[in-house]
Amino acid sequence: MNMLSRKTVKSVSSSFWMQSLVALVVFCLCHLVCGYSERDRAHDLMSRYPLIDGHNDLALQLRILHNNRLSQIDLHNVSKVATDISRLQAGHVQAQVFAVYVMCGAQQKDAVRLTLEQIDVVRRMCTEYQDFELVTSAQELKNSEMRHKIACLISVEGGHSIDSSLPTLRMLYQLGVRSMALTHTCNTPWAESSSKLYNVFQRQNNSLTEFGKAVVDEMNRLGMIVDVSHTSWDTALAVLKHSKASVIFSHSSSYSICNHSRNVPDWLLHELKKNRGLIMVNLHSKFISCRDEANISRVADHFDYIKKMIGAESIGIGGDFEGAVGFPKGLEDVSKYPALIQELLQRNWTENELADVLRRNFLRVFEEVERVRDQLSSKRPSEIQIPLEEVQNPCRLVLTPPDVKGLPSDQNSSSSAEHRSPCLLILVTVLLLSILFVTE
Ligand SMILES: *[C@@H]1O[C@H](CO)[C@@H](O)[C@H](O)[C@H]1NC(C)=O
Numbered sequence: 001m002n003m004l005s006r007k008t009v010k011s012v013s014s015s016f017w018m019q020s021l022v023a024l025v026v027f028c029l030c031h032l033v034c035g036y037s038e039r040d041r042a043h044d045l046m047s048r049y050p051l052i053d054g055h056n057d058l059a060l061q062l063r064i065l066h067n068n069r070l071s072q073i074d075l076h077n078v079s080k081v082a083t084d085i086s087r088l089q090a091g092h093v094q095a096q097v098f099a100v101y102v103m104c105g106a107q108q109k110d111a112v113r114l115t116l117e118q119i120d121v122v123r124r125m126c127t128e129y130q131d132f133e134l135v136t137s138a139q140e141l142k143n144s145e146m147r148h149k150i151a152c153l154i155s156v157e158g159g160h161s162i163d164s165s166l167p168t169l170r171m172l173y174q175l176g177v178r179s180m181a182l183t184h185t186c187n188t189p190w191a192e193s194s195s196k197l198y199n200v201f202q203r204q205n206n207s208l209t210e211f212g213k214a215v216v217d218e219m220n221r222l223g224m225i226v227d228v229s230h231t232s233w234d235t236a237l238a239v240l241k242h243s244k245a246s247v248i249f250s251h252s253s254s255y256s257i258c259n260h261s262r263n264v265p266d267w268l269l270h271e272l273k274k275n276r277g278l279i280m281v282n283l284h285s286k287f288i289s290c291r292d293e294a295n296i297s298r299v300a301d302h303f304d305y306i307k308k309m310i311g312a313e314s315i316g317i318g319g320d321f322e323g324a325v326g327f328p329k330g331l332e333d334v335s336k337y338p339a340l341i342q343e344l345l346q347r348n349w350t351e352n353e354l355a356d357v358l359r360r361n362f363l364r365v366f367e368e369v370e371r372v373r374d375q376l377s378s379k380r381p382s383e384i385q386i387p388l389e390e391v392q393n394p395c396r397l398v399l400t401p402p403d404v405k406g407l408p409s410d411q412n413s414s415s416s417a418e419h420r421s422p423c424l425l426i427l428v429t430v431l432l433l434s435i436l437f438v439t440e
């Protein structure tokens with residue numbers, strides 16, 4: 001009896017352990033399988049289709065934190081920022097469009113110099129580190145993937161960087177710039193910003209001026225991607241109607257999900273689709289949830305919504321890391337992109353759609369921009385100049401008197417009088433001297 005009961009207890013306890021063991025094994029197997037179909041599937045997909053990200057402001061942080069002294073830091077591991085080589089690699093970022101951005105306060109001052117310095121720091125970063133490679137064409141971008149390099153593309157963020165000069169635009173192209181956002185938070189003399197932060201160059205119903213159209217034409221001719229993130233919606237619409245090539249929003253999200261003026265409303269998304277352009281979704285919390293905090297689910301809502309509106313072939317990713325403070329929980333730095341892809345897989349996005357979003361859409365647009373450039377190869381560099389009264393820039397040295405026509409009469413008389421008087425003086429002196437010599 002005693003022995004029997006002890007035996008029963010023993011068998012009960014052993015079957016308990018057996019059940020627990022089975023449960024544990026099932027749990028582990030499930031975890032492995034589920035774990036694969038979620039997290040690992042995202043990593044696997046991203047190693048086959050690594051990300052081309054549309055916007056990163058690391059160069060701005062290098063200026064702010066290190067005054068562009070690259071020798072002070074190791075780009076493999078940089079503190080106080082969300083972007084470095086280790087984390088780009090962990091996040092399967094194969095190509096990064098690096099913004100060269102100068103504050104709007106430099107407009108009409110030293111914006112061009114500052115832009116050159118930012119181009120210099122990106123070029124240095126991308127040539128001094130073996131993990132990076134500076135690329136200037138779609139083919140070079142594709143080649144860099146086979147060499148396991150992180151491709152760097154240079155993009156100017158804000159038309160104030162060209163000081164309303166097409167020759168300056170062409171020289172930026174020569175330095176490797178392959179994209180330009182037409183404005184940042186300030187209007188330029190030729191394009192209107194989405195922001196009213198700076199009260200400069202206000203115009204009525206003239207979001208993209210005639211000179212602005214000439215800038216777009218010249219970018220089409222050069223093969224530079226036109227970026228309308230940061231422009232007003234009217235400017236973006238005018239550009240979409242005028243540009244011969246596809247256009248991008250390099251870092252903007254959906255206005256229907258978060259009604260921030262930097263985001264894109266549905267009617268403009270439809271125009272973008274007609275242009276075969278691209279909206280590269282911005283991850284900054286303010287543009288995702290219109291609040292200081294956001295989560296991955298809310299980010300995925302933007303992707304779902306834009307896909308429903310205009311299809312996955314119109315979508316990319318433009319993280320905006322280093323350009324803003326405050327990113328969604330779980331997407332705090334560039335190593336976290338797989339978490340977003342995992343969320344989209346869970347929402348039944350196909351691998352094909354995600355391969356498009358991750359890189360094929362951007363490559364398609366880049367190649368189309370290059371095709372338009374090739375079609376325009378017989379076109380000569382534009383010699384269009386902005387009318388002087390439209391730039392109103394006291395820093396401009398005027399070597400030749402401006403055209404008389406096209407200038408308001410009061411401005412005309414005063415400015416040309418200034419230029420005429422020394423010329424007149426010289427002429428009179430020369431005449432007097434020649435008379436003296438002749439009479440001698
Ligand atoms: C980066 O540097 C910090 C300290 O400077 C260190 O704690 C961390 O482990 C480093 N990370 C990598 C990936 O090297």
Ligand SMILES: *[C@@H]1O[C@H](CO)[C@@H](O)[C@H](O)[C@H]1NC(C)=O
Nearest residue numbers: 202203204205206207208234
């Ligand atoms: C600008 O456009 C709006 C609406 O299209 C119109 O009401 C307004 O009169 C226009 N202003 C000018 C200066 O043309």
Ligand SMILES: *[C@@H]1O[C@H](CO)[C@@H](O)[C@H](O)[C@H]1NC(C)=O
Nearest residue numbers: 255257258259260261289290
């Ligand atoms: C944006 O939406 C919020 C509510 O979601 C509303 O209170 C606010 O007025 C809207 N802003 C604009 C500019 O429409």
Ligand SMILES: *[C@@H]1O[C@H](CO)[C@@H](O)[C@H](O)[C@H]1NC(C)=O
Nearest residue numbers: 288289293294295296297298
């Ligand atoms: C994510 O944030 C939204 C608000 O933007 C909220 O409604 C939702 O519950 C959050 N989801 C999770 C999983 O936290």
Ligand SMILES: [Zn+2]
Nearest residue numbers: 157230251323
């Ligand atoms: Zn920006």
